[in-house]
Amino acid sequence: MDLATLRQALVYLVGLLACFGLWTFVIYWLHRFSHIHHRLNPLWWIHRAHHAEPYLRVDSRPSWPTLGQYLFWLGGVRLSLDVILVMTLPLAIIAWIWPQYGIPLLIFHYFYEVFLSESVLDHNPRITGRLTHWFAWGDFHLHHHVNLKRNYGLLVCIWDDLFGTTQTPEPGASLARIKARLERLERSRAVARGNRSATEGAELRELSNA
Numbered sequence: 007m008d009l010a011t012l013r014q015a016l017v018y019l020v021g022l023l024a025c026f027g028l029w030t031f032v033i034y035w036l037h038r039f040s041h042i043h044h045r046l047n048p049l050w051w052i053h054r055a056h057h058a059e060p061y062l063r064v065d066s067r068p069s070w071p072t073l074g075q076y077l078f079w080l081g082g083v084r085l086s087l088d089v090i091l092v093m094t095l096p097l098a099i100i101a102w103i104w105p106q107y108g109i110p111l112l113i114f115h116y117f118y119e120v121f122l123s124e125s126v127l128d129h130n131p132r133i134t135g136r137l138t139h140w141f142a143w144g145d146f147h148l149h150h151h152v153n154l155k156r157n158y159g160l161l162v163c164i165w166d167d168l169f170g171t172t173q174t175p176e177p178g179a180s181l182a183r184i185k186a187r188l189e190r191l192e193r194s195r196a197v198a199r200g201n202r203s204a205t206e207g208a209e210l211r212e213l214s215n216a
């Protein structure tokens with residue numbers, strides 16, 4: 007490889023990194039904006055669907071995507087729109103301005119969302135420690151599900167570090183809290199079921215006494 011080619015490759019790499027940085031910066035702010043709880047904020051209404059998902063697959067191994075996921079149908083209208091508006095659209099604009107960088111990033115984004123974001127990296131509670139100080143994976147992102155005002159970054163943590171929204175949980179602590187919340191949810195559902203069947207039983211008794 008001659009010097010001119012090496013220089014060209016380096017310039018390309020810098021451009022690619024700059025576009026990646028710009029993209030993740032926009033994602034960070036759009037995600038942060040999505041957490042403004044206001045009835046006139048459609049991004050919050052859309053993003054709420056993501057926070058309604060339990061995302062707790064500690065006991066299950068990552069599975070292959072479904073046919074819908076290959077077509078970028080990410081589990082529902084709001085779940086798909088959430089990714090398309092916050093991640094795909096800004097990247098499509100970048101690709102429109104700088105196609106040489108944006109198109110490879112769009113391909114990366116597609117594969118990341120389809121194969122990696124759900125249970126392999128972003129919501130994988132087995133990923134803890136140093137890696138989660140750099141990448142918004144495992145403990146870092148799961149903590150956002152525990153504290154909605156922290157760890158907004160997707161893919162990388164750098165914007166949370168710069169804007170003061172990083173919160174590093176004890177390794178595995180987010181998982182314990184999410185588990186506890188799910189257990190509480192299950193218990194209240196069981197109570198609601200119990201109340202319902204008790205009411206139904208009383209109604210039946212009333213009917214049979216009548």
Ligand SMILES: [Zn+2]
Nearest residue numbers: 037041053150
């Ligand atoms: Zn969120």
Ligand SMILES: [Zn+2]
Nearest residue numbers: 056129147151
């Ligand atoms: Zn999430």
